[in-house]
Amino acid sequence: MAYNESHLSKTQSAQGVSDLGASKVLRNTYALLSMTLLFSAVTAGAAMAMGIERINILVFFIGAYGLMFLVHKTANSATGLLATFAFTGFMGFTLGPILSAYLTLPNGAELIMTALAMTGLTFVGLSAVALVTKKDFSFLSNFLMAGAIVLILAMVAGMVFNIAALSLMVSAGFVLFSSAAILYQTSEMVHRAGETNYILATITLYVSIYNLFISLLSLLGIMSND
Incomplete structure (x- = not known):
């Protein structure tokens, strides 16, 4: 009886330490994520103010x-924090020319604001699902790996053959892929099953949000014939 009580006490203590660790990772991740998103907005604005019309694809891939x-x-x-801001700042800068191109459209500002709102609501909703239900979404890891391969191949095919329908499918695929990545990463932080480094967690969520926004913006542009 005494052994069972001692074992239960140790288990509860370990669980408490685990919960505190997970809370710390979540808190640090969301704080850093907020700052990097704001910094990206600043660099995107700087690219627009400088009149940058396009980023060379080779420069983008090497930089990213x-x-x-x-x-x-x-x-x-x-140094990881500096590298994080360098990466997100660069990604924000590459977003500037895309936003500038959309703003030349009659309803460009509306498309951007709609995509931004949809991205924010999707991220908050998916994060809430993972945090409130505390469901383990680690099973999505295989889907993410397979999805990444399929999307890369589809992107290459789209660039080679220039098929409009394929571009639509790629954008829709990235929306699903990014949504799954947000669920997976948040679940990993909650359960501490994989990601305990808040810098790496921030980068994963940032890239998911970036891809989600770009894909939604593309889909809205296609649906509005722009």
Whole structure:
């Protein structure tokens, strides 16, 4: 009897420590995510003010993946924070020309605000599902891996063959992929089953939000014949 009570006490204590750790990761992640999103908005505005019309695709891939690699290499040090802002700032800067192009359309500002609102509501809704239900969404890992491969191949095919319908499918696929990634990452932080580094968690959520916004903006543009 005494053994059972002692074992129960240790289990509850361990659970309490785990919950506190998960809460800390969540708190730090959302704080850093908020700052990086704001910083991206500033750099996007700077690109628009500078009149940048387009970003070379090679520059984009080298900058994006190079800085993401740097974030992963420095995630366990203070330098990781600088790398995180460098990556998100660069991504925001590349968003500037896209927003400028949409603003030239008759309803461009409306499309941007609609996509932004839908992105925000989707992120809040999916995060709430993971946080409130505390359901384990780790089963989505295989879907995300397969989805990433399919989307990359579809993007390459779209660039080679320039098929409008394929672009629509890719945008819709990224909406689903990004939504699943948000559920998965939030679940990982809640259960501490995988991600305990708030810098890496922030980057994952940031990329999901970025892709979600771009994809929704593309879909809205297609549906409005723009």
